[in-house]
Amino acid sequence: MYLEWAPDPALAGRVARIWTNVATSSSTQLVVPDGCVDLIWGPDGPHVAGPDTGPMPVRMSPGDRYSGVRFRPGAVGEVFGVPVEALRDSRVPLADLGVLPDLTPGTMQEALAVRLRETPEPDPAASAIAAALLAGRSVGQVAWELGLGERQLHRRSLRAFGYGPKTLQRVVRFQRALRLARRGVPAAEAALASGYADQSHMANEVRRLAGVPLGRLLARP
Template sequence: MYREWAPVPKLAGRVVCVWTQEATSAGTQPVVPDGCVDLIWGPEGPQVAGPDTGPMPVLMSPGDRYAGVRFRPGKVGEVFGVPVDALRDLRVPLSELDVLTELTTETLLETSAVRPDRAGDTRQAPAMTPESIVGAMQRALAVRMRATPEPDPAAAAIAAALRTGRSVGEVAWELGLGERQLHRRSLRSFGYGPKMLQRVVRFQRALRLARLGVTPAEVAVASGYADQAHLANEVRRLAGMSLSRLVGRP
């Protein structure tokens, strides 16, 4: 079962949501490119999921529990201590990044340990649940964000301009940038260049429309694909499956 909700106000400008998930049966969870970076705590501990350029399916077993914080596209900045493109198509254990070192299983277990209260009686602190892990991650990220530079303020404008379907050259001209400068800023903000970013935002628009019940032919036109076949081929490249299967349609 999957749940997501709004982050704490301190993170709202840079985090799109926090989420938890518990697997009730064995299966494979499709994960497709969305331009986001997630901090995830799963069965193997905390890790960072970088921006994807293709399908990254997750094999789940019954009882597996996950908790996550999802950054808005272009908003992760230097929170994890490495350039965003260094995380592209990777799942990196948090311990390898030398940041947020307070987020360890041992630390969270210590906060959940039995300890005496003022009257001398023992009291059980709240158990280490996905929700409590989400809370700990948000607190740690809020501190970390204050200590790192703000992300590129032009990131949102870059993504919005590319979403219109105009060429990279046209977008660069509109934003008053050279194409090389646009590429560098896109890479630094999103983890990949403007052409890949354009493919991702177009794919995500198509996915949103398909989930609303719009027909594939209409989705293709509204999302800027040449035709339905172009849409189908691009979805298979980015998601590893057909659009109908991805949105759960027969």
């Protein structure tokens, strides 16, 4: 059973949600790219789930419990003591990063709030970059609107999100299409509303990012 709720006010500017997931049967949960970084406490202890560029299957047994803090896209900054791109497509034990050594599930939010105060703020342009790409702007347009060269935009995107703006564009477009499809919007309409050339383009991108067709992805809990 998956549940989520808003974070403590001290975290709200950088954390999107707090969540738990308890397995009631043996299953494989499919984690798909969403532009976020998660701090997770699972059966093997705490670890960091970096920004994904493809599907990450998680095998769960009955009774397995996961508790997590999901950062907003581009908001993780230097919280974990390493560049965000070093976490890309990875699941890293928190002990290997040397931060938050005394973390427990019950103190996760409090300890994280302290850690956030100790580290620099993330790039203030990160939210504008993500919003502009979600709105359908090209990478060149985003760079021009922010007064940046495309190389500068790439470097800042890499530092904020863990990958360049073209990958970020693919991820936010995929997530928008997925949200629309889950609301019952027909696939062809969801494709056009999300910035794909057509339904076939969306189908190919969904397979690349999620590893399964859209219909199978929607059927998963």
